[in-house]
Each structure stands twice: as C-alpha cells, then as structure tokens.
Amino acid sequence: MNPFRIFFAPLVFILRLCVQTAFLAIGQIFSRFVRSSLTMFGIIIGVAVVIGTIGGLTGMKGFVLKEFETFGARKMFMWGYVPEDMRTTVSWSDVKLTTYEANIILERAPSIEKLSPICSMRMDANYDGKLVRGVDVSGIWPDWHDIEDRQMIFGRPFSRIDIEENRQVCFVNAAAVDEMKLDTDPTGDYLQLGGRRFLIVGLVETKDLQFMGNGGDAQSEVFIPFETHKMMNPYTWTNFLLQMTDPEQAADAEASIRFILRKHRNLDPEAEDTFQIRMLQSVIEQFNVMANGITLVASIIVGFTLLVGGVGIMNIMLASVSERTREIGLRKAVGAQPLVVLLQFLIEAVVLCVVGGAIGVLIGMGIVTLLRQLVSWMSEAAVPPGWIILAFGACGFCGVVSGMFPAIKAASLNPINALRHE
Amino acid sequence: MSATTAIPTQADAPARAGAAAPATIEIRGLHKVYKIGEERVHALRDVDLTIRRNEFVAIMGASGSGKSTLMNILGCLDGATKGAYVLNGRPTHKMGMGRLARVRNEEIGFIFQSFELLPRASALKNVMLPMLYSAKHLFSARRRAKRSLEMVGLADRMGHKPNQLSGGQRQRVAVARALVNDPALLLADEPTGNLDSKTTVEIIDLFRELHASGQTIVIVTHEEDVAGHAERIVRLRDGEVMSDYPTNDDPVHQDWIERMASGQGSRLEAARDETASVEGAEA
Numbered sequence: 001m002n003p004f005r006i007f008f009a010p011l012v013f014i015l016r017l018c019v020q021t022a023f024l025a026i027g028q029i030f031s032r033f034v035r036s037s038l039t040m041f042g043i044i045i046g047v048a049v050v051i052g053t054i055g056g057l058t059g060m061k062g063f064v065l066k067e068f069e070t071f072g073a074r075k076m077f078m079w080g081y082v083p084e085d086m087r088t089t090v091s092w093s094d095v096k097l098t099t100y101e102a103n104i105i106l107e108r109a110p111s112i113e114k115l116s117p118i119c120s121m122r123m124d125a126n127y128d129g130k131l132v133r134g135v136d137v138s139g140i141w142p143d144w145h146d147i148e149d150r151q152m153i154f155g156r157p158f159s160r161i162d163i164e165e166n167r168q169v170c171f172v173n174a175a176a177v178d179e180m181k182l183d184t185d186p187t188g189d190y191l192q193l194g195g196r197r198f199l200i201v202g203l204v205e206t207k208d209l210q211f212m213g214n215g216g217d218a219q220s221e222v223f224i225p226f227e228t229h230k231m232m233n234p235y236t237w238t239n240f241l242l243q244m245t246d247p248e249q250a251a252d253a254e255a256s257i258r259f260i261l262r263k264h265r266n267l268d269p270e271a272e273d274t275f276q277i278r279m280l281q282s283v284i285e286q287f288n289v290m291a292n293g294i295t296l297v298a299s300i301i302v303g304f305t306l307l308v309g310g311v312g313i314m315n316i317m318l319a320s321v322s323e324r325t326r327e328i329g330l331r332k333a334v335g336a337q338p339l340v341v342l343l344q345f346l347i348e349a350v351v352l353c354v355v356g357g358a359i360g361v362l363i364g365m366g367i368v369t370l371l372r373q374l375v376s377w378m379s380e381a382a383v384p385p386g387w388i389i390l391a392f393g394a395c396g397f398c399g400v401v402s403g404m405f406p407a408i409k410a411a412s413l414n415p416i417n418a419l420r421h422e
Numbered sequence: 423m424s425a426t427t428a429i430p431t432q433a434d435a436p437a438r439a440g441a442a443a444p445a446t447i448e449i450r451g452l453h454k455v456y457k458i459g460e461e462r463v464h465a466l467r468d469v470d471l472t473i474r475r476n477e478f479v480a481i482m483g484a485s486g487s488g489k490s491t492l493m494n495i496l497g498c499l500d501g502a503t504k505g506a507y508v509l510n511g512r513p514t515h516k517m518g519m520g521r522l523a524r525v526r527n528e529e530i531g532f533i534f535q536s537f538e539l540l541p542r543a544s545a546l547k548n549v550m551l552p553m554l555y556s557a558k559h560l561f562s563a564r565r566r567a568k569r570s571l572e573m574v575g576l577a578d579r580m581g582h583k584p585n586q587l588s589g590g591q592r593q594r595v596a597v598a599r600a601l602v603n604d605p606a607l608l609l610a611d612e613p614t615g616n617l618d619s620k621t622t623v624e625i626i627d628l629f630r631e632l633h634a635s636g637q638t639i640v641i642v643t644h645e646e647d648v649a650g651h652a653e654r655i656v657r658l659r660d661g662e663v664m665s666d667y668p669t670n671d672d673p674v675h676q677d678w679i680e681r682m683a684s685g686q687g688s689r690l691e692a693a694r695d696e697t698a699s700v701e702g703a704e705a
Contacts, residue, residue, distance in 0.1 A: 009560050012560055013557040017554065329538075330551075331555070332523065332526075333532050334526065334599070335527020335528070336523065337524070337555065338520070340555060416494050416500055
C-alpha cells in the first residue's frame with residue numbers, strides 16, 4: 001500500500017459508506033413511492049407554506065418600502081397631545097400647535113428645512129349654484145407643495161401676500177374638479193366655501209399612493225391659506241407637516257424639536273411631552289415589527305409541522321426497521337458494526353426528510369413565482385436564500401431527531417434473532 | 423500449539439490435513455447458559471473442539487442438541503457463558519460486540535439456509551456487501567467480488583438480481599459473498615435445506631472444490647447424505663459432544679450408508695445418477 005492509500009483509506013471508507021447508504025435510502029423512497037410520499041407529506045406542506053409565506057412577506061415588504069419612498073423619507077408629522085396623567089389638568093386646546101411654535105421651530109431647528117401647519121375641515125362648497133356638501137378643505141402654507149411633492153398643474157400656489165392678508169383664495173385637485181363640475185382649468189373662477197367666496201388660483205396634482213390611503217384620487221380636496229382657514233374656523237385642530245434636511249438626521253431633528261417645544265411650553269423635566277412627533281422611520285420600524293411577527297409565527301408553524309412530520313418519519317422508520325430485520329441481521333452477520341447500522345438508518349431518515357424539504361421548497365417557490373406573476377404589487381416577492389438553507393437545515397435536524405430512535409433500535413438488534421425473524 | 427491441543431478426540435488422529443496443520447478453531451470448556459425467565463437452560467456443556475486448517479467438518483444433532491448455539495458461537499454471533507474460543511489465533515471470548523463484528527467480517531464467511539441475499543441488489547452488489555463494512559479491500563472491492571463470482575461459476579450472472587436467479591445460483595452468490603474476504607472459516611448453516619436434490623449436488627460439489635483448494639469448512643446439517651461429504655462428523659446431544667469421528671469411521675453414518683444401500687439409495691446418489699443419465703442421454 002502506498003502512503004496515499006493509507007492516508008485516505010479511512011476517509012474514503014466513511015464517504016463510500018455514506019454515499020452508498022444515501023443511494024440505498026433514495027432507492028427505498030422510490031421503491032415505496034406512495035408510502036414515502038405520504039410520509040413526507042407533512043414536511044412537504046410545512047416547508048411549502050413557510051417558504052410561500054416568507055416569499056409573500058418579502059414581496060409585501062418591498063412594496064411597502066417603495067410606497068414609503070414615494071411618500072417621502074424626509075417627511076415628519078407632529079401634533080399636540082395630552083399625556084394620560086395630565087388629562088385632568090390640561091385640555092386638548094391647551095396643547096394645540098400654534099403658528100408661533102411653527103416659526104420658532106423653523107428658526108431654531110437647523111435640521112428642519114420646511115414646515116407647513118395643516119388644519120382641515122369639511123365644508124359645504126357651492127359652485128355656480130350647485131351645492132356639494134362636506135368637501136375636505138385644508139389650510140396650508142406654501143411650503144406644503146415641496147414637502148408633499150405636489151406641484152401646481154395650472155395656476156399658481158399661494159403667495160406671501162395671500163398668507164399675510166388672509167386672502168380668500170383656494171386651489172383644488174382633479175377629483176374636486178370632477179365632483180363640483182368645475183372647468184378643466186378652473187383658474188379664475190369663484191367657489192363658495194362656508195358662505196365665503198374664494199378665488200380659485202390653480203389646480204394641484206394628486207399623488208398616487210395606493211398603500212397609505214391619503215390623497216387618493218377618489219377624494220376631492222380644496223386647499224386655502226392656513227391663516228384664512230384659522231380665521232374662519234379658529235377651533236380646528238392643527239398638525240404640523242415638516243421636512244428634514246436629511247433623513248439620516250431624523251433622531252437629531254426630533255431631539256431639537258422636543259427641546260425647542262418643551263422649553264417654549266415650560267414643561268418640567270419629569271413631565272411628558274405635550275406633543276407627539278412621528279416620522280417615516282418609525283412607521284417603517286412599526287412595519288418591520290409586524291413583519292418580524294409574521295416571520296416568527298411562520299417559524300413556529302414550521303417548527304410544529306416539522307415536529308408532526310418528524311413523528312411520521314419516525315413511524316415509517318420504525319416500520320422499516322422491523323420489516324428489514326433480516327437484512328439488518330445479515331448486515332451484522334457479515335460484519336457491520338452497530339454504529340454503522342445506526343448511521344445507515346439515520347442517513348435514511350435524513351434523506352427522507354431532506355427530499356421532503358426539497359419538494360416543499362420547490363412548491364413554495366412555485367407559489368412565490370405565481371404570486372409575483374399574478375399579483376401586481378407583489379412584484380418583489382422572492383425567497384431569501386437564507387430561508388432555503390434554513391429550511392434544509394431544519395429538515396436535516398428533523399431527520400436526525402426522528403431517525404435516532406429507530407436507528408438505535410436497529411443498531412441494538414441481536415443478529416441471531418434478527419436472522420431468524422420472519 | 424501441541425500443548426494446548428491435548429484433547430483426545432478421534433479427529434486428532436492424523437486426518438487428511440495432517441497433525442501439523444495449525445488449528446483454525448480451538449474451543450476449550452465451552453458452556454452456554456440461557457436464562458428464560460427464572461429457568462436456566464444449559465445449551466452447551468463443557469464442549470471441547472479443535473478444527474484444523476483445511477478440514478471439512480459436519481456438525482450434526484437433533485433439534486435442541488445445542489447445534490445452533492454452537493453454530494452461533496462458532497460464527498461469533500454470540501458469546502459463550504464460560505470457556506475459550508480461539509478463531510485463527512484470535513481469542514474471541516475476550517472480545518466485545520464491536521471487535522466480534524470485525525472478526526465476522528474478516529475471518530468468517532456465512533452461508534445461510536435461506537441465502538439471505540439483498541433482493542434489490544445485483545449479484546455483484548450482494549457479493550460486495552461484506553467489503554462495505556471494512557476498509558481492508560477498499561480500492562479492490564469490485565475486482566475481488568468479480569473474482570469471487572467467477573470462482574463459483576457465475577461470471578455471466580453478475581448483474582442479475584436474486585429474483586432472476588435460480589435457487590442454486592442464489593446459494594452460489596451467497597457462497598461467493600462468504601468467500602470474498604478470504605475467510606479463515608466458511609460456516610454453512612443447512613446450506614442445502616432450501617434446495618432440491620439436483621442443486622444440492624451442485625452446492626456440495628462446490629464445497630468439495632473449495633475444500634480441495636484449501637478452504638476450512640464447517641457445515642451444520644441434519645442430512646446424513648450432506649454430512650457424508652464432510653471428512654469428519656461431530657455429533658451433539660444435549661449440549662455435549664456425543665461423538666467425533668472421521669466420516670469413514672463414524673458408526674452412525676456407516677449404519678446409514680448400509681441402510682441406504684439396502685433400501686432405495688440416498689436422495690443425493692439418486693439425483694447424481696439421474697444427472698449422469700441425463701447427461702449420458704444428451705451425449
């Protein structure tokens with residue numbers, strides 16, 4: 001024997017044993033096709049469902065993130081808020097945001113570049129003698145166009161003079177034109193809102209946001225200067241719409257706003273904020289929490305299915321051990337070590353589980369492909385490779401666990417009794 | 423060796439193998455006790471047995487005589503309760519199940535009554551089976567298996583599955599499998615029990631050929647005509663060695679031959695004559 005053979009012989013021996021056993025196991029699966037399929041059914045379904053769910057979730061995540069991107073990553077919202085423990089002493093009107101606060105935020109927070117207060121109310125609109133009830137009328141500042149990225153199609157935005165002089169001017173969106181039967185270019189017409197005559201100065205574009213649900217094209221919108229709105233309805237609630245200089249500095253922006261407002265409102269250091277700030281980042285985080293929840297549930301489902309599937313595998317392996325008792329006896333008689341017999345049945349169980357897992361992964365990927373083809377907003381549905389590896393790993397583990405007991409049973413068979421077994 | 427083999431058996435008288443041949447099997451003071459519930463069954467009592475290299479021995483006995491127990495111990499499938507068993511220089515009574523598995527693999531070739539071939543594997547794969555469990559002939563397994571099948575005359579049936587082979591051919595595959603690791607001992611348990619007379623002749627002739635080429639063979643059987651082809655017959659009764667003679671000196675066997683001669687003749691001889699006459703007719 002040359003040194004090469006001496007060195008590699010044990011390695012080749014083990015490898016040959018494993019490969020032959022694996023082929024033997026695959027042979028077993030095909031020779032009892034119906035039985036094997038039924039055995040693997042649990043694992044196939046479990047893996048397919050999980051792969052499908054994860055693929056769908058990935059697609060949903062991609063869609064939501066894309067929506068957010070359209071929505072604007074630099075956008076922030078804030079509004080006045082009465083913390084739970086102050087509800088007896090502070091009223092909601094005390095914490096309402098004011099234009100003064102808007103101005104000091106703009107002045108003192110360097111990470112905020114644009115701000116528009118928003119108040120909104122449903123009013124009756126009257127155009128050319130036709131009355132439309134409950135039209136959504138919002139008061140805004142001109143910066144709103146940049147923050148929302150909704151520019152004028154016709155006409156002009158509000159000017160500084162419109163704001164300063166509380167002029168009665170408005171612009172509308174396309175849905176409002178349709179609903180109130182305005183001219184295609186309504187600029188220069190007059191619209192009666194809450195009993196006052198407003199000059200229509202333009203038509204604003206409508207953003208197509210499927211997911212967030214606001215500003216959808218079905219809804220009529222009329223916009224008037226914020227101050228005009230306040231003058232007409234002094235008690236309406238006020239929100240702020242803000243834009244950061246950089247989405248990376250979201251935490252910085254939030255901190256500086258809190259500092260400015262707390263100081264302005266003279267809040268004690270231990271008192272809670274009497275306002276709330278939300279930004280896209282936190283919405284994304286919330287979505288991620290939800291997605292992680294779904295992933296967790298999917299993982300628990302796969303765990304349970306593998307458990308149930310594993311019981312099936314164990315059952316069939318026990319049947320196989322008792323059916324092949326004579327074969328085991330023969331193998332032992334011709335010199336198979338107990339450990340080798342153990343290994344053989346363990347490999348068989350693992351092969352059964354992994355083949356089931358592979359079929360499950362294929363079916364799951366088929367489901368995901370179908371989703372991608374058939375559901376328009378699922379265009380980014382895909383199965384992350386990590387999950388495929390995880391699925392196979394879990395199946396292999398399941399095989400080892402469920403094959404262990406039958407394999408030990410086979411390995412501990414007495415060859416004499418095994419050979420006499422009928 | 424001579425000091426330890428001072429057991430006075432008739433077989434120790436110079437047989438064909440000669441007194442100088444080293445012992446393949448040496449059994450001294452072997453006891454086997456089974457516990458069945460509270461009861462203790464003494465299957466073997468103080469058995470001494472020496473089988474030398476190139477001997478062809480038949481072990482006979484009625485059921486319950488301890489024949490099967492002795493066979494299992496000879497085949498290292500079971501351990502003795504007390505006593506020593508040295509196989510080809512290896513003291514197997516001191517070994518655990520793992521080492522015994524290795525001894526079975528390397529030193530013993532098994533032949534079973536019902537062949538025990540793997541039904542879905544070809545003849546060649548079946549013959550390669552023992553080498554799957556040993557790293558010894560790792561790189562020459564296929565070559566050795568082919569050579570072994572050629573030796574039993576099945577060179578043209580290597581790719582056949584057991585269900586495509588006749589009973590005699592199946593047993594030949596089993597013999598090839600038993601021989602593939604060059605065992606010190608060929609151990610056959612009723613090798614012709616499932617065969618008709620004609621194929622029995624084939625297999626017995628194969629055994630004789632192997633014996634002639636130097637193989638040590640032990641057959642466990644209850645058929646006198648099969649035992650008659652061995653050169654020595656060991657008879658067991660109630661767990662003890664009742665008699666141990668060369669075949670030609672065995673009184674029971676000689677009685678049987680006389681009875682057969684006066685009667686219709688042995689099943690085996692009849693089959694042989696029939697074969698000869700068929701061949702003669704064909705010629």
